[in-house]
Amino acid sequence: MTGSPFDRLRERLAEVSDLTKAATLLVWDQRVMMPPGGAEARAEALGTVSRLAQERFIDDEVGRLLEELRGLEESSGYDSFEASLIRTTRREYEKATRVSPELVGEMRRASALGLSAWGPAKESSDFEQLRPHLEAQLELRHRYVSCFPAGDETYDVLLDDYEPLMKTAEVRQVFTELKDELVPMIEEIRDAGDVDDSFLRGEFDPATQRKLGLEIVRAFGYSEDEWRLDETGHPFMTTPGAGDIRLTSNFRPHDLSSLFATMHEFGHGVYEWGVDRSLARTPLHTGVSLAVHESQSRTWENLVGRSRAFWRWFYPRLQQAFAAQFGSIDEETFYRAVNKVQPSLIRIDADEVTYNLHIILRFELEQDLIDGRLAIPDLPDAWNARMDEYLAVDVPDAARGVLQDMHWAGGALGYFPTYALGNVISVQIWERALEDLGDLDERFERGEFGDLREWLRQHLYTLGARYTPQETIERVTGSRIDAKPYLRYLREKLAPQVA
Amino acid sequence: MTGSPFDRLRERLAEVSDLTKAATLLVWDQRVMMPPGGAEARAEALGTVSRLAQERFIDDEVGRLLEELRGLEESSGYDSFEASLIRTTRREYEKATRVSPELVGEMRRASALGLSAWGPAKESSDFEQLRPHLEAQLELRHRYVSCFPAGDETYDVLLDDYEPLMKTAEVRQVFTELKDELVPMIEEIRDAGDVDDSFLRGEFDPATQRKLGLEIVRAFGYSEDEWRLDETGHPFMTTPGAGDIRLTSNFRPHDLSSLFATMHEFGHGVYEWGVDRSLARTPLHTGVSLAVHESQSRTWENLVGRSRAFWRWFYPRLQQAFAAQFGSIDEETFYRAVNKVQPSLIRIDADEVTYNLHIILRFELEQDLIDGRLAIPDLPDAWNARMDEYLAVDVPDAARGVLQDMHWAGGALGYFPTYALGNVISVQIWERALEDLGDLDERFERGEFGDLREWLRQHLYTLGARYTPQETIERVTGSRIDAKPYLRYLREKLAPQVA
Numbered sequence: 001m002t003g004s005p006f007d008r009l010r011e012r013l014a015e016v017s018d019l020t021k022a023a024t025l026l027v028w029d030q031r032v033m034m035p036p037g038g039a040e041a042r043a044e045a046l047g048t049v050s051r052l053a054q055e056r057f058i059d060d061e062v063g064r065l066l067e068e069l070r071g072l073e074e075s076s077g078y079d080s081f082e083a084s085l086i087r088t089t090r091r092e093y094e095k096a097t098r099v100s101p102e103l104v105g106e107m108r109r110a111s112a113l114g115l116s117a118w119g120p121a122k123e124s125s126d127f128e129q130l131r132p133h134l135e136a137q138l139e140l141r142h143r144y145v146s147c148f149p150a151g152d153e154t155y156d157v158l159l160d161d162y163e164p165l166m167k168t169a170e171v172r173q174v175f176t177e178l179k180d181e182l183v184p185m186i187e188e189i190r191d192a193g194d195v196d197d198s199f200l201r202g203e204f205d206p207a208t209q210r211k212l213g214l215e216i217v218r219a220f221g222y223s224e225d226e227w228r229l230d231e232t233g234h235p236f237m238t239t240p241g242a243g244d245i246r247l248t249s250n251f252r253p254h255d256l257s258s259l260f261a262t263m264h265e266f267g268h269g270v271y272e273w274g275v276d277r278s279l280a281r282t283p284l285h286t287g288v289s290l291a292v293h294e295s296q297s298r299t300w301e302n303l304v305g306r307s308r309a310f311w312r313w314f315y316p317r318l319q320q321a322f323a324a325q326f327g328s329i330d331e332e333t334f335y336r337a338v339n340k341v342q343p344s345l346i347r348i349d350a351d352e353v354t355y356n357l358h359i360i361l362r363f364e365l366e367q368d369l370i371d372g373r374l375a376i377p378d379l380p381d382a383w384n385a386r387m388d389e390y391l392a393v394d395v396p397d398a399a400r401g402v403l404q405d406m407h408w409a410g411g412a413l414g415y416f417p418t419y420a421l422g423n424v425i426s427v428q429i430w431e432r433a434l435e436d437l438g439d440l441d442e443r444f445e446r447g448e449f450g451d452l453r454e455w456l457r458q459h460l461y462t463l464g465a466r467y468t469p470q471e472t473i474e475r476v477t478g479s480r481i482d483a484k485p486y487l488r489y490l491r492e493k494l495a496p497q498v499a
Numbered sequence: 500m501t502g503s504p505f506d507r508l509r510e511r512l513a514e515v516s517d518l519t520k521a522a523t524l525l526v527w528d529q530r531v532m533m534p535p536g537g538a539e540a541r542a543e544a545l546g547t548v549s550r551l552a553q554e555r556f557i558d559d560e561v562g563r564l565l566e567e568l569r570g571l572e573e574s575s576g577y578d579s580f581e582a583s584l585i586r587t588t589r590r591e592y593e594k595a596t597r598v599s600p601e602l603v604g605e606m607r608r609a610s611a612l613g614l615s616a617w618g619p620a621k622e623s624s625d626f627e628q629l630r631p632h633l634e635a636q637l638e639l640r641h642r643y644v645s646c647f648p649a650g651d652e653t654y655d656v657l658l659d660d661y662e663p664l665m666k667t668a669e670v671r672q673v674f675t676e677l678k679d680e681l682v683p684m685i686e687e688i689r690d691a692g693d694v695d696d697s698f699l700r701g702e703f704d705p706a707t708q709r710k711l712g713l714e715i716v717r718a719f720g721y722s723e724d725e726w727r728l729d730e731t732g733h734p735f736m737t738t739p740g741a742g743d744i745r746l747t748s749n750f751r752p753h754d755l756s757s758l759f760a761t762m763h764e765f766g767h768g769v770y771e772w773g774v775d776r777s778l779a780r781t782p783l784h785t786g787v788s789l790a791v792h793e794s795q796s797r798t799w800e801n802l803v804g805r806s807r808a809f810w811r812w813f814y815p816r817l818q819q820a821f822a823a824q825f826g827s828i829d830e831e832t833f834y835r836a837v838n839k840v841q842p843s844l845i846r847i848d849a850d851e852v853t854y855n856l857h858i859i860l861r862f863e864l865e866q867d868l869i870d871g872r873l874a875i876p877d878l879p880d881a882w883n884a885r886m887d888e889y890l891a892v893d894v895p896d897a898a899r900g901v902l903q904d905m906h907w908a909g910g911a912l913g914y915f916p917t918y919a920l921g922n923v924i925s926v927q928i929w930e931r932a933l934e935d936l937g938d939l940d941e942r943f944e945r946g947e948f949g950d951l952r953e954w955l956r957q958h959l960y961t962l963g964a965r966y967t968p969q970e971t972i973e974r975v976t977g978s979r980i981d982a983k984p985y986l987r988y989l990r991e992k993l994a995p996q997v998a
Binding site: 014015018019021022023025026029033034035036037038039040041042044045047048049052224225226227228240241242243244245280281 | 517725
């Protein structure tokens with residue numbers, strides 16, 4: 001290999017990125033296109049491509065280059081491409097090389113086994129079927145944690161995989177603030193009586209839902225040139241390459257959740273879409289963390305997609321498309337229905353407010369597990385007790401309780417908090433955008449979302465992963481992560497229901 | 500790495516196979532699904548994955564293992580999995596390691612450049628635009644040929660890439676036999692007057708064509724479990740893994756060519772589908788050569804799909820689906836129309852008979868080029884002269900002449916003959932199948948194709964690439980490649996038109 005050490009590092013990282021993008025496509029295709037008969041071959045191909053990407057990254061040559069490049073990093077400005085790439089790569093390299101390939105392999109296998117066991121266990125609502133897998137996962141997490149120097153808290157190591165450099169203590173502080181205000185707020189709303197949303201359930205032709213979803217995201221910035229929208233069971237967004245953003249949604253025939261899922265995935269997609277293209281084929285060409293990513297999916301799903309102004313624009317179109325269901329429902333009634341707050345069992349169906357408590361519950365249980373305060377066999381009871389405490393909801397069975405999510409079965413401990421952090425961050429960024437752009441309602445009412453998208457692109461998306469998540473949030477909002485703007489937003493929005 | 504040398508070879512080959520399958524999916528997705536904005540990133544990912552597959556294969560370790568395994572190869576039976584794998588791998592390894600990575604890279608780049616230039620050159624029917632690329636390709640082919648020991652003929656080296664171990668002299672003999680009989684046959688048919696096929700052009704709803712195509716290939720053996728059928732401009736078949744067969748067709752709104760294209764691609768697909776699954780993740784898990792592959796696409800497209808018995812089954816369905824077009828056309832008239840022989844300009848639209856002369860012309864010109872008897876600037880004139888000689892067709896411009904195919908622009912010299920060899924081989928295999936199965940007409944008339952498919956699977960498909968193409972053909976048919984059965988088939992089928 002020739003060229004400067006920096007060129008050689010870039011070349012190596014480009015190769016790793018290419019392999020990772022190939023793996024991304026293998027997964028997208030598996031979930032969206034592949035006939036079931038291809039499963040075995042696909043697992044093999046995916047295993048090989050992912051392993052090679054990992055091997056090429058943790059190779060000693062990368063370590064040597066990073067050492068050689070300390071001088072360049074120090075002499076380049078902190079904001080420079082060179083310093084950002086070397087800094088970020090070093091951090092990821094040091095993490096990756098701490099864990100033995102054997103442990104990585106064991107975790108990957110346990111994850112596959114756990115995920116395979118999860119479906120049937122949930123199906124039969126039998127926690128016992130999943131218990132040994134969860135115990136194995138917990139044991140592996142302990143081994144994983146022991147690869148790293150002891151931090152302030154054990155959970156810090158788990159959190160760092162999803163929200164780099166974020167500390168458990170900081171999340172706890174944010175979540176305590178949320179909990180202290182949201183638990184009573186939810187009680188108040190419950191006492192205020194019911195909002196009618198029965199008209200949101202009925203017959204909604206999936207093809208029409210897809211057309212409407214496309215109409216919305218086209219107004220947001222989706223184009224056929226660089227995007228796709230396909231159907232899946234569990235909506236997700238992925239990008240197999242710069243300029244190639246793939247959304248999926250589930251067009252369920254009996255409700256309109258696909259519209260919100262499509263906007264949600266658009267938010268993830270537009271973040272990736274907006275990253276500075278000159279960062280392509282480096283580890284900087286991606287959203288900076290799961291929480292910041294979620295802040296953008298929630299921005300487009302909730303701050304935009306559940307706003308009055310948005311529905312002033314779109315409700316007439318929806319009414320026209322589903323005249324039988326909405327002919328006699330006025331905009332105000334519809335708006336209140338899609339913003340209805342009501343404690344319920346299932347996280348992914350939860351409203352904007354109660355959603356956070358589903359997350360806080362999981363965050364607390366995860367810490368209890370990893371710190372040894374809670375044993376896996378006692379998990380269902382602990383779950384049910386907290387559901388009662390926070391949401392006054394009775395859990396009738398494990399399927400609708402502790403077995404509802406696949407995350408723990410796959411070994412993902414530390415992931416859940418990023419969902420609620422995303423809610424918090426979304427409003428911090430939103431308030432800054434409004435300071436610059438002024439009130440956006442009139443633009444939304446006309447179906448114009450370009451100013452918001454461009455502001456977000458220029459201030460956030462373009463940065464990619466040049467900085468840490470915390471640096472990124474501070475650069476965009478001027479402050480650290482802070483629950484107050486989000487709580488203020490919820491109070492204002494829900495005043496009619498609370499009052 | 501641990502395990503026996505044979506296990507280590509298998510492991511290495513499995514890795515190469517996984518990378519190759521990943522590359523296959525990257526290409527399928529690019530042609531069928533990818534938004535155009537993803538082109539640049541896809542080219543990079545594909546380049547990296549293909550290069551790694553090549554590097555892992557030509558690695559010295561593979562050479563060492565092949566040396567170590569000479570003993571095992573000799574002590575195992577010729578037909579054993581072990582001997583077949585070692586033998587085939589050695590042959591491919593020895594070929595691959597003869598060509599320097601630099602030359603491979605140059606050829607890949609020149610191919611990409613040539614293919615990019617081909618579209619616009621054809622669009623403006625300007626041979627001069629493509630000429631420098633063709634000259635570069637020819638020069639690269641000379642350098643490629645010089646990597647190998649001199650064979651009987653220079654062209655042997657080119658042919659070997661598509662039809663391993665086949666010699667130019669053997670192809671020439673087959674083609675001479677074809678030409679001697681087909682040129683006068685075509686003249687006779689022309690003198691016999693016109694067959695009416697005007698009703699094959701009109702309005703044919705593409706969605707209905709797709710439904711009909713699926714109905715046909717489902718009767719042939721397609722199932723949703725292991726197959727897909729998608730739309731593209733240029734139909735092709737590819738398989739990103741065992742149990743995952745992907746057909747594409749082009750549902751053009753003004754003719755029914757998609758039905759034949761779908762059957763053609765099914766033929767390629769069912770060959771891959773039928774390869775013994777225990778060969779998966781080895782170089783043996785594939786059709787043995789392009790000619791044998793084409794024999795199967797032509798079997799299902801022509802021997803089945805243009806037969807009387809097939810249309811006795813399917814014509815009533817077609818008539819029902821397109822009542823306006825076919826209501827007054829009887830089965831005999833329709834059958835004659837889809838079997839009409841008429842010299843024309845474009846290879847891919849040519850009928851079963853004249854198609855071969857399009858190929859022979861290209862085969863002869865390719866030899867003239869590589870042997871220096873013909874210079875690139877003189878190629879258009881040579882093309883036009885031969886079109887007149889073999890088909891009595893006047894070529895009005897380069898777009899409908901020498902520029903019509905992309906193969907040469909991409910550097911693929913030696914590929915074309917496999918198309919006509921496929922026709923020849925298809926009937927050799929067909930006759931053997933009929934000997935075992937008896938007359939198939941009644942089964943086809945009832946829409947039953949399972950006996951044929953199973954015979955082909957058991958006698959041909961399952962073998963994969965265990966043996967050489969010639970060995971494979973001899974095992975299935977009992978003889979070497981032979982034009983006589985094919986000529987006999989054409990004479991019998993076309994007797995009404997010739998008479």
